[in-house]
Amino acid sequence: MSIYSLYMGCSVPANYPNYEASMLKVAESFELTLEYLNDVACCGSPNLRAMDYWGWALVNARTLALADITEHDIVTPCNGCFGSLKDVYHLLKHDTEYRTSINVELEAEGLEFTGTSRPRHFIEVLYTDVGLDSIRKKISKPLDGVGIAIHYGCHLLRPGDVTEITPEVLSELVRVTGAHVVEYPLWKQCCGATVLPVDEALAIRLARDKLKSMKEAGAAFVTVVCPACCNQLDLQQLGLRELYGEKFDLPILFYPQILGLALGFDEDEVGLGMNRVPAKPILQHFSK
Incomplete structure (x- = not known):
């Protein structure tokens, strides 16, 4: 059994319960445990990114830091959330100075981005972790x-x-x-x-x-x-x-x-x- 931290974002739970329900059924059939990540905020894609890049990076770094605590990869069914989380993860992994500045802000909540939890799209989990043969x-x-x-x-x-x-x-x-x-x-x-x-x-x-x-x-x-x-x-x-x-x-x-x-x-x-x-x-x- 594989365990993942599930980040739903805003749009799926608000507008598409069919996406959420079908994803959970599929996950269950392949013994993928998706544990909802609590106390998270909107990823801000694309509006916040365009208006306040630092704020966008910080809010997604916070989500990644919450996932780091679980020590499980963070999985999302939303392209916008996936793109934001991936972009910020990549930024913080490659820019030490930016990561330090972000972690100073996160410290107020007792959080720290470590990069332990990798952001992943649900379909990539199906493709890589489950595999085509197992699905077939x-x-x-x-x-x-x-x-x-x-x-x-x-x-x-x-x-x-x-x-x-x-x-x-x-x-x-x-x-x-x-x-x-x-x-x-x-x-x-x-x-x-x-x-x-x-x-x-x-x-x-x-x-x-x-x-x-x-x-x-x-x-x-x-x-x-x-x-x-x-x-x-x-x-x-x-x-x-x-x-x-x-x-x-x-x-x-x-x-x-x-x-x-x-x-x-x-x-x-x-x-x-x-x-x-x-x-x-x-x-x-x-x-x-």
């Missing part, structure tokens, strides 16, 4: 080659020397369910979630271009591992239908939902009914 052995209802497009999200892959995650991680995790990964031209493009508060028109265009690229490439479903990306690609489909009469009808599913179904969990256990664009059509593609 537990698949009881494989997908019948259905086309799934992957939206990786900016903070999962970039910068690569910091995140240490390649596109192959998620693509191989999708393939192990029996699905076919649909390649599409705009796979690297941002979904537009972070620009939505400052330029709504640009955010809508980015989402539209991305959805169109996926659809034209033959995708029947899309998988994501980020709540902000899900909100953008899922919700904007409703807006595009109302404003422009464009229908993409592309269900956006979190990866643990897809894997959970392939492991034999029912639709309620993975919260399939909570997706805005109806996702239940995926059920007909699973082998009996």
